[in-house]
Amino acid sequence: MAEIADAEIAARFAGFPDPARAGLLRLRALIFEVAQEIPGAGRIVESLKWGEPSYATVPKTGSPLRLGVPRTGGYAIFAHCQTSLISDFRSLFPTDFRYDGNRAVLFQDLEAPDTDKLRLLISSALTYHRRG
Numbered sequence: 001m002a003e004i005a006d007a008e009i010a011a012r013f014a015g016f017p018d019p020a021r022a023g024l025l026r027l028r029a030l031i032f033e034v035a036q037e038i039p040g041a042g043r044i045v046e047s048l049k050w051g052e053p054s055y056a057t058v059p060k061t062g063s064p065l066r067l068g069v070p071r072t073g074g075y076a077i078f079a080h081c082q083t084s085l086i087s088d089f090r091s092l093f094p095t096d097f098r099y100d101g102n103r104a105v106l107f108q109d110l111e112a113p114d115t116d117k118l119r120l121l122i123s124s125a126l127t128y129h130r131r132g
Contacts, residue, residue: 002028004046009046009047009053013053016069017069019110020073020074023074023107024075027067027118030115030119031122032044034122034123034126035057035126037123038127040130041061041062042062043058049066053066054067061126061127061128062127065077065079065125074106074107074108074109075107076100076104076106077105077121079103079104081102081103083102085121085124085125085128086101086102089121089124092120093117097113
C-alpha cells in the first residue's frame with residue numbers, strides 16, 4: 001500500500017473511528033492499485049477536500065473520488081454527484097451495495113466489500129474524462 005506522505009492526510013485517517021478506518025484504508029489501497037493497472041490514467045494525487053481524503057488524476061483523465069464516514073455511520077466512497085459514476089455503477093449492481101443517491105457507495109464498518117466490483121467503479125472514475 002502506498003504510504004501516506006502528507007501529515008494532515010495521515011492525521012485525518014488516524015481520526016476516523018475504528019473499524020471504519022480499516023475499511024477506508026482498504027479502499028485507499030484499492031484506488032492506488034487500480035490506478036497502476038490503467039494505462040495512461042496518470043498520477044494519483046492524494047489531498048484533503050472538504051476534510052476528506054480525495055484522489056484525483058494528473059493529468060485530469062478522471063473525476064476525483066473521496067473517502068469518508070457518512071452521517072449514518074460505516075464508511076463510504078464518494079464520487080462527484082454531477083457525474084454518472086454512481087448511477088452507472090448502481091445500474092450494474094443494484095442490490096450488491098447500498099447507495100446514497102448519486103454521490104456514494106456505503107459500507108458497514110466490518111463489511112469487506114466485493115473489490116472486483118469496486119474496481120469497476122474506481123476505474124470508471126479514474127478514466128471518466130476519457131469517455132468518448
